[in-house]
Amino acid sequence: MTVSVSVRQVVGPEDAARRDTKGLREGFVIEAMFQPGELNLTYSHLDRMIVGGIVPTGERLVIDGITETGTERFLDRREAAIVNIGGSGVVSVGGRDYALGFQEAIYVGMGEGPLGFTSDDPAAPALFYLLSAPAHRACPTVHITREMAKKVHLGSAEESNARTINQYVHPDVCESCQLLVGLTMFEPGSVWNTMPAHVHDRRMEVYLYFGMQAATRIFHFMGEPGETRHVVLKNHEAVLSPGWSIHSGAGTGRYAFIWAMAGDNMSFTDMDKVPMESLR
Ligand SMILES: O=C[C@H](O)[C@@H](O)CC(=O)C(=O)O
Numbered sequence: 001m002t003v004s005v006s007v008r009q010v011v012g013p014e015d016a017a018r019r020d021t022k023g024l025r026e027g028f029v030i031e032a033m034f035q036p037g038e039l040n041l042t043y044s045h046l047d048r049m050i051v052g053g054i055v056p057t058g059e060r061l062v063i064d065g066i067t068e069t070g071t072e073r074f075l076d077r078r079e080a081a082i083v084n085i086g087g088s089g090v091v092s093v094g095g096r097d098y099a100l101g102f103q104e105a106i107y108v109g110m111g112e113g114p115l116g117f118t119s120d121d122p123a124a125p126a127l128f129y130l131l132s133a134p135a136h137r138a139c140p141t142v143h144i145t146r147e148m149a150k151k152v153h154l155g156s157a158e159e160s161n162a163r164t165i166n167q168y169v170h171p172d173v174c175e176s177c178q179l180l181v182g183l184t185m186f187e188p189g190s191v192w193n194t195m196p197a198h199v200h201d202r203r204m205e206v207y208l209y210f211g212m213q214a215a216t217r218i219f220h221f222m223g224e225p226g227e228t229r230h231v232v233l234k235n236h237e238a239v240l241s242p243g244w245s246i247h248s249g250a251g252t253g254r255y256a257f258i259w260a261m262a263g264d265n266m267s268f269t270d271m272d273k274v275p276m277e278s279l280r
């Protein structure tokens, strides 16, 4: 079993504005993360957020140490959150087993590990989405159920953006050092997320789109408000959002997404709303 790690350097706003579609995707889009039997990590230099897809189909997949962190153990100086968007499975944390059903999550504190991953049924494998950021203290490991998530209702049918933000890793639900993680779900027919758009230079963000039909596409908008670009994403693709970039999308069909942030504060509402007049 190998842990594959690819590294993403930081792309600034002037560079991003000059990139073509391929260049934008190379800088910001994470493709093909969820592969049967594989553990694929992307180490982004945006707040050193690590984003991974883990699909156990046979032997237990394990993250113990990766050379990119320069630490003996993966979580020696990091915290992590794992959300299961597939069949039921088990995440083991330092030998303790946590059963994670569909859309259940676990927050894992600094110093824990190794992390092991198995699926209950290899024919309907778990799809573990992992997020990890540097940490400065050990917060307790917590199994987060769907019921525990704090729910925030936003938008309206008239604006095609009626949705519920489920906050999983959030100060009101469980302690963390800098990770914030949640899952946004839509009312049928609502297709727009995060419009009106916002930026928050204090925190980077990463979106993972999921729950989509094979032919459904997300037109995900990014860039500085006055220089917007879009990337077209399919099911299970993720997109990195630097602090200077908007992050908003419209789907051609049903979808959900997991958002995660790391940076200077954990105030979910600390965002700078972008006036519609500023968008270009
Ligand atoms: O900074 C917060 C993030 O962009 C997301 O929480 C936005 C989101 O889930 C939504 O509007 O649907």
Ligand SMILES: [Zn+2]
Pocket (backbone or CB within 6 Å): 198, 199, 200, 205, 247, 271
């Ligand atoms: Zn945001």
